Amino acid sequence: MCRRVVVGCLLVSILAVPVLRAQQDTTGRFSFIFIANPKPGMAKQFEDGMKKHIAWHTQQKDQRSYSVSVVAAGEGVGSYRVVYGGLRWQDQDQAAPIAGADIADVNLNISPSVESWNSLIALRLDSLSRIPATEPAKAMNWVTYTYVKPGKGPEYSAYLRRLREAHNQANSPYRYFVLTVIVGANTPAFALVRPADKWADFTPARNRQVLVQAFGELEADRLLNTLDDVVSRTVSFVTVRRPDLSYTPAGQ
Secondary structure, eight states: OOOBOOHHHHHHHHHSOOOOOTTSOOTTOEEEEEEEEEOTTOHHHHHHHHHHHHHHHHHTTOOOOBEEEEEEEETTTTOEEEEEEEEOHHHHHHTGGGHHHHHHHHHHHTGGGEEEEEEEEEEEOGGGOSSOTTSOOOSEEEEEEEEEOTTOHHHHHHHHHHHHHHHHHHTOSOOOEEEEEEESSSOSEEEEEEEESSGGGOOOOOHHHHHHHHHOHHHHHHHHHHHHHHEEEEEEEEEEEOGGGOBOOTTO
């Protein structure tokens, strides 16, 4: 899904990011998404290393936070995803002085159990989403990456805008937020993320039904047929959050 990179450079860029408060303006905010693939048979060692790294952050009284999840089904099953969300570009620069000690602890406790690292940067698109950025995370995420053909990003965005409008009009339970990948392999790409507390909460999309209700059959079919022209491929997976591997500063 994304390019393999040198571990040290990758983690300096990802782990040197301060946490951002939920009440801050989220316009133009982005996420670093870091994907770790443990060596065969070394998932436990990887998790033990992540817990040691949490202890390091705690000892430092670090005010940054990150959320870890594991892919439970679909593409990349068994991989771990570390997400730093709601970032600004200047946050990278401000945290640079502590990056060295952070990366040293990662290389000591985590890297020996990792077979490969991948990463991407994704911009959150609130105008296309049905979940506000300030809504608390849930236990699971159903993630669908849609890779669009070159030059077709605006058309796919237009489809997502109409889809959001239709679901809003229907007051449907199909809720999601949208990211667009701005750094990483296989761009342009969009990620539609559906949070849930349990599997039963993943309600059917019924996209055509709400599109017909909102715009009529002809327009609904035109919008859905647009996907055949703009979409290259899709990839989906379900992640389960691992609070025991995640870090949140005291008092947050």
